[in-house]
């Protein structure tokens with residue numbers, strides 16, 4: 357049993373994870389339009405990971421007896437100039453998500469809600485990995501600048517990313 361306040365905060369964040377999925381799906385299409393198939397793959401994998409995050413919140417809330425509320429989805433941008441801009445926006449977005457997860461964790465601690473604290477631990481760790489991956493790619497993109505060959509090499513690296521369902525996760529698309 358979780359408090360009404362906690363379930364409301366988690367429900368709000370669950371919708372934010374779904375919005376993240378939409379954001380990355382749109383970024384995948386923008387990368388494809390730029391001719392960067394590897395980056396399009398990378399963002400598609402990111403989209404699928406976000407769907408897992410969304411489903412983790414969904415399942416947790418339903419298991420805690422919450423009737424979840426799906427909010428209307430907001431339009432996401434689809435006009436990017438470069439892969440560098442895509443990665444800059446990705447890192448900025450993940451930093452916002454990290455602070456939301458931290459706020460949720462603080463609320464769970466304040467409410468002495470041990471179950472939610474344990475549930476959120478996975479996300480605390482996940483956000484370190486998300487931001488780290490984005491920072492690595494950003495650093496490489498800054499190094500190559502406008503060099504087309506360099507960008508294509510990074511695109512080839514991004515093509516290697518594979519979607520793996522984290523063990524014990526609810527299935528998503």
Ligand code: OFO
Pocket residue numbers: 373376405406409449450453486
């Ligand atoms: Fe779900 O972590 Fe990204 O947004």
